Amino acid sequence: PAPGASTCVGPPAHGCVPHELAGLGIARTLQGLGLFDHLTVLQNVVVGADRHARSGFLRALFGSPGSSRDERALRDRAMSTLSDLGVAEYAGRYPGSLPYPVRKRVALARALVSEPDLLLLDEPASGLSSDEIDELGQLIRSLSESMGVLLVEHHMDLVMKVCDEITVLDFGKVIAHGTPDEVRSDPAVLDAYLGESSEETS
Numbered sequence: 053p054a055p056g057a058s059t060c061v062g063p064p065a066h067g068c069v070p071h072e073l074a075g076l077g078i079a080r081t082l083q084g085l086g087l088f089d090h091l092t093v094l095q096n097v098v099v100g101a102d103r104h105a106r107s108g109f110l111r112a113l114f115g116s117p118g119s120s121r122d123e124r125a126l127r128d129r130a131m132s133t134l135s136d137l138g139v140a141e142y143a144g145r146y147p148g149s150l151p152y153p154v155r156k157r158v159a160l161a162r163a164l165v166s167e168p169d170l171l172l173l174d175e176p177a178s179g180l181s182s183d184e185i186d187e188l189g190q191l192i193r194s195l196s197e198s199m200g201v202l203l204v205e206h207h208m209d210l211v212m213k214v215c216d217e218i219t220v221l222d223f224g225k226v227i228a229h230g231t232p233d234e235v236r237s238d239p240a241v242l243d244a245y246l247g248e249s250s251e252e253t254s
Contacts, residue, residue, distance in 0.1 A: 077169035083178060085159045087147040093158050094143040097130035100162035133165040134158070137191075152179050164195075171195060173203035177210050189213050208245065212236065220245070 079100065087096050134140040137157045147155050156179070163171060176192070177185045185207060192214045195201055205211050211218060211232075218235045220228040227240040235241055 079163035079166050079168035080172035081159045081163050083175040089148045097162045097165050098126045101126045101129050101165040133161045137161050170200040177207040
């Protein structure tokens, strides 16, 4: 839907630019990843840690006066996050030289390094193999223990496994909302996405 408002434990979040979202404790990944090809993997993740930098991202990243302490702290935080996601070995590489699944983890690391209260994931399973999607599901469940996770996803198996509540849209219209069990058995969902309801009644 085009209209609407979003609120996350505070002021409305709609219309905010990325650095304002970070200030609200919200981080996100993009379907297109949005990595900077001219920066290394480590530098890309440092971008996401700017919420914790007292001297500001540009000074901390490029070593301007007064930023050395922040620079070390941000790089340590970024390396730790890359390590948590199993991609620390690529810290000195450039995103364009890496396989797509690795780049997706780098993008996720950039979002997680800010230690958000709410993580927004846009099509996190796109372009991944079945095994990689299973690993992603385990990771999302683990993350949800320490932060809120909101994802937009068409991979129904993943959604059913990792989500506590699901809202289903069909051509921009909400057709169902509830727990995985409730959504799984909803006739409108079966008809729109699984093609079962109409077949059973025919």
